[in-house]
Amino acid sequence: MNSSSSRIVVLGTGGTIAGRASRAGDNLGYTAGEVGVAQLLESLGGFADAVELVAEQVAQVDSKDMGFGLWQQLAARCAHWLAQEDVVGIVITHGTDTLEETAYFLQAVLDPAKPVVLTCAMRPATALVPDGPQNLLDAVAVATTPGARGVVAVCAGKVHSARDVQKVHSYQVDAFASGDAGLVGLVEEGRVRLLRPWPSVVDFYEGNMPPALIQSAQAAIKSVVLGGLPASGWPRVEIVLNYAGASGWLVEALVAQGVQGLVVAGTGNGTVHAALEAALLRAMAQGVRVVRSTRCVFGRVLGWGADAIPDAQGLSPVKARIALLLELLALRA
Ligand code: SIN
Numbered sequence: 553m554n555s556s557s558s559r560i561v562v563l564g565t566g567g568t569i570a571g572r573a574s575r576a577g578d579n580l581g582y583t584a585g586e587v588g589v590a591q592l593l594e595s596l597g598g599f600a601d602a603v604e605l606v607a608e609q610v611a612q613v614d615s616k617d618m619g620f621g622l623w624q625q626l627a628a629r630c631a632h633w634l635a636q637e638d639v640v641g642i643v644i645t646h647g648t649d650t651l652e653e654t655a656y657f658l659q660a661v662l663d664p665a666k667p668v669v670l671t672c673a674m675r676p677a678t679a680l681v682p683d684g685p686q687n688l689l690d691a692v693a694v695a696t697t698p699g700a701r702g703v704v705a706v707c708a709g710k711v712h713s714a715r716d717v718q719k720v721h722s723y724q725v726d727a728f729a730s731g732d733a734g735l736v737g738l739v740e741e742g743r744v745r746l747l748r749p750w751p752s753v754v755d756f757y758e759g760n761m762p763p764a765l766i767q768s769a770q771a772a773i774k775s776v777v778l779g780g781l782p783a784s785g786w787p788r789v790e791i792v793l794n795y796a797g798a799s800g801w802l803v804e805a806l807v808a809q810g811v812q813g814l815v816v817a818g819t820g821n822g823t824v825h826a827a828l829e830a831a832l833l834r835a836m837a838q839g840v841r842v843v844r845s846t847r848c849v850f851g852r853v854l855g856w857g858a859d860a861i862p863d864a865q866g867l868s869p870v871k872a873r874i875a876l877l878l879e880l881l882a883l884r885a
Pocket of ligand 1: 566567568569584613614615616646647648649650672673674
């Protein structure tokens with residue numbers, strides 16, 4: 553870690569890493585988002601003393617309850633701190649359940665030139681052997697690594713890019729994977745072994761857009777998101793799932809409610825039941841933006857050009873939803 557006057561800001565948002573159980577060692581019957589971020593830093597026992605850590609409590613939520621307002625608040629606090637010259641990076645403590653969505657959102661909105669490192673825990677702070685302190689220590693190590701940039705997630709010694717990270721296990725401590733793309737790196741006793749480049753906005757759009765367009769879309773998104781957009785001002789984008797016996801009923805109901813975008817989590821290579829597909833095509837004809845992703849954890853939808861419903865460019869359904877939300881906002885700007 554750096555030993556200079558540089559600072560790392562640690563923003564607390566809640567989650568199991570801040571969870572408290574009434575009985576020590578209870579890894580299930582706890583409440584997420586109870587222990588303050590300043591107290592979490594105390595649990596590091598001086599192991600991060602080489603760098604100045606600034607704690608700020610942005611929220612105390614179970615991340616299943618994450619929403620637009622808190623995303624905007626978090627993005628604004630990140631933007632504020634990233635603009636301070638002596639702040640070399642940000643660590644965000646977050647629940648595991650929607651961590652991948654917040655990570656992707658922050659990467660898309662901020663494209664930070666400094667590291668923004670989300671970390672978490674699968675066991676509460678009161679566990680017999682909590683995983684939070686080591687994850688937090690690893691996150692600080694990543695945030696102080698020279699050359700680090702972009703939004704990443706750190707859990708169980710692994711560094712994942714915002715684009716690729718996905719929670720893949722419901723209770724194990726090593727709960728995240730980066731799919732076919734693989735890890736950005738590993739944290740080995742406080743040092744990062746980089747396996748591929750740090751993420752950038754080109755990662756987000758996968759290089760399919762010309763750089764000038766990426767920059768203007770990103771600038772528009774940033775100004776709308778940080779510009780006090782009310783929660784009610786966000787476009788309505790929902791996810792529908794394909795499964796045996798799927799029908800067009802849900803899509804029709806959503807269109808009737810004024811939905812503006814739909815992500816279909818298709819089966820396999822983004823396949824969709826004929827009845828559901830017909831409803832999606834009708835929705836498109838009525839001006840609803842529709843994107844096809846896959847419910848498979850690995851792989852991606854391989855489009856073949858003539859698809860009536862465009863593919864999600866390798867994004868998971870929840871991230872394709874965020875991309876669509878932001879795209880619709882950018883179009884408005
Ligand atoms: C949450 O996502 O806030 C609760 C679950 C967790 O952090 O593991």
